Amino acid sequence: MKNLKYIALILVLLIAPEMNAQMRTVVSLTGVVLDAISKQPIGVNVEIYDSGNKRVQKVTSNAKTGVYFATSLKPGETYEVRIAEFNYMRQSVVVSFPKTDKYAEFSRDLTLIPKKSGTKIELPFKAFGLHKSTLKFGSNVLLQDFINLFKGNLTVNFKIISFPDEIGDPNQNMQLTQARAESLRHFFIDNGIQANRISTMGNNTTDPNNPPPTGNASKGKRYTGTCYLVIEEF
Amino acid sequence: MRFSTIYSFILIAIFVLSGSRAVSEELNYKSEISGKHEDEVMAVFVNEDDTKFATSSLDETIKIWSLPEGKELRTLKGHLGAVYNISFSGNDKFLASGSEDWTVRIWDVETGEQLKVLQGHTAPVIGVYFSQDDESSLVASTSFDKTVKLWDVASGTEIKTLRGHTQPTNNVAYSYDGKTIATASDDSTIRVWSTDFETAAPLMVLRGHNAPVLTVLYSFDSKRIVSSDSDGFIVIWDAANGEIMRKFKAHTDITQDVSFAGDNRTILSGSLDHHVRLWDSDGPFLLFDADLGVGVWSVDLVSDASILIAACEDGTVRLLRKVEAKNSKKRGKK
Structure with a gap:
């Protein structure tokens, strides 16, 4: 019985750092936001929701380059990226990150359709x-x-x-x-x-x-x- | 003076005769039509162990064929537009395809099942290339949207998007050491990128073509890069420093595809000028030339170069089988 306890303790000590590393690892999502018709970059608010529909990030894309960057996201998780901008249609995409134990940047470009009669x-x-x-x-x-x-x-x-x-x-x-x-x-x-x-x-x-x-x-x-x-x- | 002239003539005669003997005696292929798509065939790719090859077409399908028989095994349907390019994974289990419908799709080679639809490009996908390692976990793709994307196959996630080409990107190749990818573009350049997850800027920009670069490919030792353009030129590059090793006019029309042999020296090219040509790139010397009577969009070859495969404008898939060989040790793959 005592031996079993020692074995369990050793196993925990061996596995814990790895689990801890995975739990602490964050990943980022980046890309450009473009107007779907003009293909020009646009500055908009990009909101990221977790699988429990809780907003975990809100960032703004650069108006000149269209680049957005959201970090502190978890590997192995699925998120919904939502954009609600007055002049554009509400749009969302789902992004799933692979599991990783080291920092990584993933990408997703977004094209928004103008909310304008005749588009x-x-x-x-x-x-x-x-x-x-x-x-x-x-x-x-x-x-x-x-x-x-x-x-x-x-x-x-x-x-x-x-x-x-x-x-x-x-x-x-x-x-x-x-x-x-x-x-x-x-x-x-x-x-x-x-x-x-x-x-x-x-x-x-x-x-x-x-x-x-x-x-x-x-x-x-x-x-x-x-x-x-x-x-x-x- | 007279002696040196005669001597020169003798040298030239020896050179010409030895060259022509090499072409006529060592390499001779017989062409046969293996099968047909319902429209132009845009790409052909031979798998790693030379047991299968795949073709893709404007008819929106992919076909898998057996080797050496050239028998059609199955047709993969699912794309909603022309399938411009295909690539077997390094472990031969999967096939990636890129299409006019803006998607990259992953297929199970054995069952023909469509495993993933990768969406993210914002224009037709022109090039795809699987990583050639045993895990085959990554796919690179190029598109008319000017970007290059790297995908994680298991999760279907974009790993990174590479920007820098100023015109549509045409084709992409993974190096066999897995460290870099090279992309060809209408902007007449080739860009070499790192496959690590951090580096986004190109490692090198290769300039030497004067026309849109249509395809790019690494040699098996990852030491050379070959590319072809819409003016019919082929360029061989030193992959380490991006310097031009050879540049030559290979065809008189669009040269959409080239393929390296395993000796990292012999190159197969196909063109809309109807010709399929085998080159010793160290000359360059023309080793074999066949006029198929129809435009060729894509070419590939088996390991010992005993079979060359041409994907043709008229929808046919043509096999050129070697009928006379002399101690050939060539090994080829795209």
């Missing part, structure tokens, strides 16, 4: 296949960011605008792009966005701001028509 957000991925109007498998994962965005900004209404894949029959193009916009609208409604907040628009000509590439510019590219979410009212 056009291009879908950053191809939600539809060539000439198709059903959402591609896997779209739901990347559209989740937009669901969160619109759920976090309940006063914002938006329009879905779709453009065709090629210069072709105007009637067919209009039919295709209206069907695509409706597919997206139904996806958002199915995921809890109120129907009256979403309107749709198709087009019979290709996107003038992002036309199909031709000649050398088309090398290594596969074009499908663009889709935009346009903020209408707030």
Whole structure:
């Protein structure tokens, strides 16, 4: 019995410093905050919440460089980074830090969407296949960011605008792009966005701001028509 | 005078004949189409033990193929845009892919399961490269957003973001000693960065290309870096000090990819000029040249250089098998 106590004591002495080191270790989060449309750096308040929804950090990004820096965060923990700025949509991202027993700086860049009527957000991925109007498998994962965005900004209404894949029959193009916009609208409604907040628009000509590439510019590219979410009212 | 002229002619003749004999007798490959994607094939990568290779395409898929057979094993779907680049992990268990959909994804090579979707870039991801150590815990990525990101694969966390390129970054390579990564950019430079968690500034900026640099790669001893550009030039750099060792015009069109052989000297290049070429970079001497009749976006080769693989503009994946070899000891990997 006495021996067991000694063994336990030795084990505690051996393990304790390591546990202590891990408990004392802090990590930092840094990155830049950019306007999603202009890509220019912006100065905003960046708040960090722990898994218990308690705010643990509030820092401000540098208006000239967009750089923010939050420290005293714990390795192995998951945090939510929230930004609530008057001229921008409320946005948040979740960051999980790996376990480490020495100081480390992790990074996460943040792009904020201006809360301004007429702001056009291009879908950053191809939600539809060539000439198709059903959402591609896997779209739901990347559209989740937009669901969160619109759920976090309940006063914002938006329009879905779709453009065709090629210069072709105007009637067919209009039919295709209206069907695509409706597919997206139904996806958002199915995921809890109120129907009256979403309107749709198709087009019979290709996107003038992002036309199909031709000649050398088309090398290594596969074009499908663009889709935009346009903020209408707030 | 006359004697020296004759002597010079004899020397030149010996040089030319010995050179052409090396090309025609030692290296000869036969091309075959192994399979096809539904659109242009943008990248090819051979795994560490030469049992598999992967290809990625504008058709938004990744295919895994067996070696030496060249048989298609599985197709990985999940990206929502062209898959521009791929990389096997050093332990061959995982595959990383970078896509037009702004994501880096991690796949289980054996099951084809998508393990992680890494989101953080704010533009299409053009380059990915797994760390080549046994743990394969890190992935580096480059993007049109001009940044270079280092990711912890297990947690999916960005370890650090490296800034400095002034134009979109095109491709990235991990050194085999794990200490540095190199990135190629439209700004015509290559930047070498430390992989430690603290250093954010580039260790070196390599200037020598006069056009967008499309790819960059370390030799297996991490002593050399090779890069290619959109004018068809290849540059060999001393990785220790960033000095140019060789620079030569390799192709007449965009040279999107190069691959080092295990002798750290032989280089495979592929270009939209339809040619696949094998070079002895110490000359440089052209060792082998094949006109595939179609633009080549990417190339890689197996350890003993008995199979060269070309990812082509017409969607085909072509294998060039060595049909005549003389004591070749070349070992190659991307």
